[in-house]
Amino acid sequence: MFDNDIIQHSINKRRRYANDLILLAALLMVSVSVLIILRIFVGKGAYISINIMDQNGKSGGTGVEYRHSLDDDGYFVFYEDEYGDITACFYSDEEYEEAGGENVCNILRISDGSADMIYATCPDQICVNTGPAFKTGQSVVCLPHRIIITVVSGENMNGDHDTYNDDGLDAVTW
Amino acid sequence: MVRQDKRTLNIAYMGLCLALSLILSYVESLIPFNFGIPGIKLGLANLCVLILLYVCGYKEALIVDIIRVILAGFMFGNMSMMMYSLAGAILSYMIMAFLFRTDRFSPIGVSLGGGVAHNTGQLIVAMFALDTFSMIYYIAPLIISGALTGALLGFIATLVLPAINRSSELKNLSLDSENKD
Numbered sequence: 053m054f055d056n057d058i059i060q061h062s063i064n065k066r067r068r069y070a071n072d073l074i075l076l077a078a079l080l081m082v083s084v085s086v087l088i089i090l091r092i093f094v095g096k097g098a099y100i101s102i103n104i105m106d107q108n109g110k111s112g113g114t115g116v117e118y119r120h121s122l123d124d125d126g127y128f129v130f131y132e133d134e135y136g137d138i139t140a141c142f143y144s145d146e147e148y149e150e151a152g153g154e155n156v157c158n159i160l161r162i163s164d165g166s167a168d169m170i171y172a173t174c175p176d177q178i179c180v181n182t183g184p185a186f187k188t189g190q191s192v193v194c195l196p197h198r199i200i201i202t203v204v205s206g207e208n209m210n211g212d213h214d215t216y217n218d219d220g221l222d223a224v225t226w
Numbered sequence: 227m228v229r230q231d232k233r234t235l236n237i238a239y240m241g242l243c244l245a246l247s248l249i250l251s252y253v254e255s256l257i258p259f260n261f262g263i264p265g266i267k268l269g270l271a272n273l274c275v276l277i278l279l280y281v282c283g284y285k286e287a288l289i290v291d292i293i294r295v296i297l298a299g300f301m302f303g304n305m306s307m308m309m310y311s312l313a314g315a316i317l318s319y320m321i322m323a324f325l326f327r328t329d330r331f332s333p334i335g336v337s338l339g340g341g342v343a344h345n346t347g348q349l350i351v352a353m354f355a356l357d358t359f360s361m362i363y364y365i366a367p368l369i370i371s372g373a374l375t376g377a378l379l380g381f382i383a384t385l386v387l388p389a390i391n392r393s394s395e396l397k398n399l400s401l402d403s404e405n406k407d
Contacts, residue, residue: 065332072335075325076373079342083369090363187363189356 098122098188098203100167102160104130104138105198116140122165122186122203130158130199132173138197157197167192167201236282243274244290244297250274251298266352267311269344269372271298272318273379276337279326280387287323291315309355310348317347333387334380341376342369 102118118140120128126144132155133139158179159171166186169179172194179194191202250270257268271294278287295315299308321343325336345368353361 068330068332068335071330072332072338075331075335076338076377079338079369079373083366086362086365189361 098165098186100185101202101204102128102140103200104140105200120162122162122167125163127162128160129156130160130197131155132157132197138199158194158199160192160201167203169194172197236286239278239282240286240290243278244294247271247274247290247294248298248301251294251302255302266345266348267314269314269318269341269375270379272337272340272344272376273382275319276322276333276340276379276383277386279322280333280383281390284323288319291319310351313351314344314347318344332380333383334377337380337383338373338376341379342372345369345372
């Protein structure tokens with residue numbers, strides 16, 4: 053197609069397309085090997101941090117934060133009471149079958165090392181349409197219900213170990 | 227005389243491609259492309275850089291690329307997004323110019339490398355700006371999506387470039403020694 057180009061080509065079209073495929077294969081191999089190398093050296097389990105902002109919406113207000121390991125499969129069910137306050141409760145897969153369904157506004161499912169919002173009563177459904185979050189930095193957010201879920205690692209870039217939930221608490225309010 | 231005409235034609239093409247790249251940047255801003263990396267973009271405007279690289283030359287493509295980043299940053303984005311765009315655009319231009327110079331790849335391949343470099347540059351800036359090393363895991367989907375958009379743009383370029391070549395003005399200024407009238 054571009055044999056008629058102004059610039060004289062020294063090799064023909066077929067060879068160029070072959071080179072393109074080689075380039076693509078090389079790039080894919082690079083990405084795979086980067087993942088493998090990272091998996092070997094940086095194998096930290098991931099957690100999710102669930103933040104429920106209070107109705108004032110200001111940072112530093114009395115929000116609630118949970119940390120939960122992504123290896124721990126189950127469901128986070130969010131309830132909204134008549135005052136508009138949101139609380140969350142975690143159920144393992146078996147408990148989830150039994151759980152009641154009143155006042156449920158969101159359901160977050162933890163499985164396969166990812167967190168996915170599978171149910172929400174908000175009108176825009178952005179949180180549901182966001183795919184599962186599994187990598188550090190990914191997040192699932194339901195703004196109408198003030199729910200922010202972020203995938204965090206156990207360590208930050210400086211290597212400081214986060215001793216946040218060593219005392220076995222599920223939630224901390226401030 | 228021929229050299230002066232070619233320069234005028236280059237300027238015209240640069241203006242055209244700059245305008246086109248701004249439109250593409252606008253379209254880009256409408257498409258929600260979010261991987262959790264703030265400021266990441268699809269890289270559609272690379273099409274214009276690619277076309278200029280083939281039609282005009284290295285300098286022209288680079289000039290339009292930089293101007294486009296600045297203008298589109300002011301028009302459709304914010305300062306922080308401009309930083310990501312600049313990194314992506316510069317790295318993408320370097321890779322595309324290099325691949326183009328080796329003269330061993332089709333426009334699809336050149337654009338493929340450019341798309342991957344575009345996303346990689348943005349990822350590197352994001353990793354430094356947010357101080358999060360573990361974002362490097364994004365390199366896998368970014369390479370794939372960069373290759374996909376790059377290949378698509380390259381394919382479009384293979385359709386567009388022969389049409390440009392057929393235009394009569396360019397024939398008269400062709401770099402070939404003989405005129406094909």
